[in-house]
């Protein structure tokens with residue numbers, strides 16, 4: 223199901239890799255993270271090429287709601303408790319800098335992408351104290367955050383947290399503009415990476431440095447990203463005929479909604495769940511909430527997408543592993559990949575071109591996630607072990623990534639992996655990784 227962004231914009235296609243090539247930097251993945259990183263590296267004079275398995279912007283970036291914010295759910299209070307004041311301030315500084323950089327870039331290049339300054343709100347009906355604690359932490363981090371009770375929502379909230387000077391945009395219009403001058407090879411899946419060699423079906427690229435911006439880094443070793451991330455799906459409806467909201471909203475209570483105006487439409491998101499753990503009535507439940515709140519509106523379009531969730535809710539941006547100093551990663555955005563893709567691009571450009579970044583320790587993929595991450599680690603390991611054991615039984619649909627049992631997703635007619643989030647269509651064709659290949663299985667329809 224196509225998003226409104228896909229329906230409104232088609233980025234001109236590029237040819238596949240024509241054969242073996244040498245380059246300074248190879249970026250794997252032409253989503254927002256890969257394209258922004260390639261753009262800033264090229265601006266520093268680096269010779270960069272991008273390898274994309276499908277087409278530019280057609281990964282998870284096409285399914286986003288495209289809020290550009292430094293308000294990322296209840297992140298500041300949790301960062302203060304688990305990583306301390308300095309790291310919390312760095313998170314705020316890097317994401318505020320990312321918003322400013324979007325503003326500057328879009329203005330300087332006169333990019334037509336419906337970029338609009340808006341306030342962002344967290345709201346609650348059940349947890350006013352959580353909002354209060356987040357407000358205190360955000361202010362300590364240097365963000366002018368205010369607690370309010372009045373909002374434009376069609377229901378009464380107990381408390382809301384307002385961040386000013388946040389923004390929204392059209393992600394594919396933006397991508398089209400900044401990717402136009404880049405060297406991109408589409409329909410060129412990277413099969414494996416060995417040292418400096420990036421191997422594709424159409425030839426090998428030899429690169430001094432390699433950036434994995436492919437949403438979920440697919441090598442199992444080194445890096446062990448499969449043990450440190452899982453994926454979560456969320457669903458979005460575009461409503462026409464809904465009232466015009468000025469701000470963007472996210473509910474922090476269970477089944478809280480994400481709301482964001484987009485032209486004449488209102489985007490309503492929610493019903494998140496771990497990919498591969500079926501939620502068959504996700505669209506119906508979301509539609510029922512939307513119809514209840516906006517009875518005069520109708521559903522113009524619906525879609526879903528997924529993102530990687532790390533053990534400590536911070537992305538992995540930086541050196542891929544200790545073993546490969548010339549590999550870099552940008553992943554684990556936890557559904558905040560608009561600002562965090564910009565953070566990735568700025569951080570990786572500093573790291574690659576100048577050897578260091580002021581933000582590298584906060585986001586380093588090599589960090590210890592801390593004691594507070596242990597429950598999430600245990601849950602992830604348990605889910606992965608369950609999927610692996612079930613995958614041992616004969617006759618089940620198995621994910622080629624690590625052999626976990628796939629589950630049938632009724633809402634979208636896909637096979638999904640509960641361990642690491644790979645997805646396949648009903649005939650076993652790969653939709654999204656970390657698996658790099660389609661399923662070879664005799665049982666195609668459940």
Ligand SMILES: Cc1cc2nc3c(=O)[nH]c(=O)nc-3n(C[C@H](O)[C@H](O)[C@H](O)COP(=O)(O)OP(=O)(O)OC[C@H]3O[C@@H](n4cnc5c(N)ncnc54)[C@H](O)[C@@H]3O)c2cc1C
Nearest residue numbers: 251253254255275281282283286287288289412558559560
């Ligand atoms: C429903 C939903 C709503 C969201 N809303 C927001 C929001 O409002 N604000 C916000 O900040 N974030 C939001 N996010 C998160 C955000 O959309 C993502 O974090 C972001 O789009 C991820 O970008 P990416 O470039 O990492 O991944 P992608 O866009 O998926 O790009 C990765 C690319 O790599 C390619 N690739 C994969 N494997 C290979 C390979 N082997 N070889 C070559 N290419 C490969 C893929 O084809 C893909 O094009 C949302 C997420 C969801 C699920």
